Amino acid sequence: MYLRNKAHDRARVVVASVCVLAGLFMFSSRRAEAHREEQSSAVEARKLKNPLTGDAATVEAGKKIYQRNCAGCHGPGGKGDGSMALSGGTPSDLTDDVWDHGSTDGEIFMVIRDGVSSDMLAYKGKLTDEQIWQVITFIRSIGPKSNDNKL
Numbered sequence: 001m002y003l004r005n006k007a008h009d010r011a012r013v014v015v016a017s018v019c020v021l022a023g024l025f026m027f028s029s030r031r032a033e034a035h036r037e038e039q040s041s042a043v044e045a046r047k048l049k050n051p052l053t054g055d056a057a058t059v060e061a062g063k064k065i066y067q068r069n070c071a072g073c074h075g076p077g078g079k080g081d082g083s084m085a086l087s088g089g090t091p092s093d094l095t096d097d098v099w100d101h102g103s104t105d106g107e108i109f110m111v112i113r114d115g116v117s118s119d120m121l122a123y124k125g126k127l128t129d130e131q132i133w134q135v136i137t138f139i140r141s142i143g144p145k146s147n148d149n150k151l
């Protein structure tokens with residue numbers, strides 16, 4: 001009886017260790033996957049370049065798109081004072097030099113195309129790539145000069 005219990009205990013220890021190891025393995029491989037995803041989106045963002053020049057017509061087209069789609073939350077002047085964010089998010093001030101989700105055109109493109117929260121939704125399917133670049137050109141035109149990087 002005693003011996004059988006001991007064997008049983010040993011089996012339980014083995015099963016528990018296998019579970020812990022499997023859990024660790026799954027956890028670390030998922031982390032590696034998340035890391036790879038992060039890296040691949042950073043790589044994609046780096047490749048994306050605004051194909052438009054910042055001429056007045058592009059800025060004007062971007063402004064119209066902005067007023068229709070973005071001003072409700074980000075405010076008429078981009079200060080983040082539009083007060084329409086319904087899911088509790090704080091719309092970013094698009095005129096300051098703080099970029100929580102990346103400051104390059106490519107990173108901003110991905111924020112607008114893919115979305116980042118239940119307030120800042122994806123505009124993929126609502127705006128064409130060209131319209132997104134136009135709105136980015138407009139945002140650049142109201143932002144500080146130091147932000148005007150076209151990496």
Ligand code: HEC
Binds near residue numbers: 084101102123
């Ligand atoms: C329903 C409200 C809402 C609308 C509409 C909206 N946004 Fe946002 N936006 C947010 C919120 C909230 C955040 C902050 C998200 C976060 O960091 O959690 C944000 C973040 C952003 C950011 C990231 C800023 C940073 O600091 O990195 C950009 C760029 C942006 N929005 C552009 C736009 C553009 C362009 C449009 C229109 C096409 C738009 N947003 C429409 C609510 C909105």
